[in-house]
Amino acid sequence: MILLPAVDIRDGKAVRLRQGRFDDETVYADDPLEAARSFVEAGARFLHVVDLDGAREGEPVNLHQVERIASELAVPVELGGGLRSIVSIRRALASGVTRVVLGTAAFTDPDLLDEALSAFTSRILVGVDVRGGQVSVAGWTRETQVRGVDAIRRMQARGVTRFVYTNVDRDGMLEGLDLDEVTRISQAVRGRFLISGGIGSVEDLVALRELRLLNLAGVISGKALYEGRFGVREGQAALDGKGG
C-alpha cells in the first residue's frame, strides 16, 4: 500500500476543505509546488492532486500548477477535478500527470467514459465520492441516489478497474475511517482502489493495514499530513508494517 499525500489547489494555493465544503477552507501553502515538494522530500512515492476550482468549474483551472508539480518533482502524480471532456483529459495527461481521476463525468457521460477508457486504459481512475451514503458529484455540490457500492458495480460493468473511494463526510475531520465501509468497498471492487477521507493518525493506517485487503492499493491523506499528525515516512512505514 502506498501513502499518497493530497495537494488540493484552489485559487492557485494549496488548501484543505472540511467535508468538501468550499466555505470551510484552510490555506496551507501559497505555492502548491512547495507543498508537493515538501511531501516528496519527506518520502512520498506518489502525489494525489485535486484541482478544486476545476471540480467546480467543470474544466481544469489550475493545470499550469499541476504541470509544474508533475515536471519538477520526481514522483508520479495523479490529478482529479474538472476532467469532464476528452480534451481536458488529454491536456491533463499531456501536462505530465501519470493518471487522472474522473468524477462527475464518469457518472453523467458514459460516452466520454468509454472513450477515455479505450484511449487511456489503466491511466483512468474513477472517483466515487460518497456523502450521506450516496454518490456526490459536481465538486461535492450535488448528491445522487446511487449508493457507493452500486456505483462501483455499474462502473465495473463498463470496464473501469481502478477507483478512488472518498467518504466526503469524514474528509478533513481527522476522525479515522469506517473500517466496515472500507471492507464493503473492497469486496465490491474487482480491480484495485485507493481510499481517502478521514485519516487522522498513524493508528488509522495501522488499522487499515491490518484489514489485509489485497485490492487496496493506497491511502490518500491530506489534512493529517499538513497538520503534522504524522510524517510521510512514518505513515508509509505504518502501511508497510514497519513500525507505527
Next chain:
Amino acid sequence: MIAIVDYGMGNLRSVAKALEHVGAEPVLTHDHARVREASGIVLPGVGAMPKAMQRVRSLALDELLRERVEAGVPLIGLCMGMQLLFESTTELGGADGIGLLAGSVERLEAPKVPQIGWNEVSWRRTSALTEGLPQPCAFYHANSFAPRPADDGDVLGTADYEGEFVSVVERAPVYGLQSHPEKSGPDGLRLLRNFVRLAQVAE
C-alpha cells in the same frame, strides 16, 4: 553536457528536470552536432517501439548512437528508450531496434498489462550505476513489454510482475532502465546522478 535525445516521442520535461536536479546540464536535441558534444546521452521514450524506431531512423539517430557508443560515450535508455537499444521487438507485429544490445523485446507474460506502479528491482551484481541504492530498490514502472537480453551478463536488475522480467541492463557504456527513474523519487535521482558521474568520468 548531457544530451536528451528528442525524437518527438513523449513529454521530456520531467527527465530534463530530474537531470538538472542532480547537477547535469541537459539539452533536448536531435541535432547530430549537439549530441556529439555531449559527455553522456539519455534516450527516453514512451509509446510503441516500432513507431519510435521509424522516427529514430528518419533522423539517422541509430547511426549516431552507434558511433557515440563506439567512442565510449555513456548512453542510457529509459523505458521504451531502453527497448530501442535491443535488436528487435515483437510489438505491433514486430520491428527492428537499434541493436546496441543483443536480444529482443517481448510482451510481459502477465495476463494484465501494462504494469503501472512501483515495483522492487533486485540487483544481480554491483555497478557504478547503482552505487548507494538499496537492495532491493523500488522504481516506478509503466510498461507492457520488457527486454530479453541474449547475454545474461547484461542483466543488472530484475523485478517480478507475475514472473521475473529484466528491468535494468548494463553493457558499458550502454545502460538501460525499463522503469522511469525521473518518477522514482530520491532513489531514481540517485541513479541518474550516478549516470551523470559516469558521463563525467568518461569525458
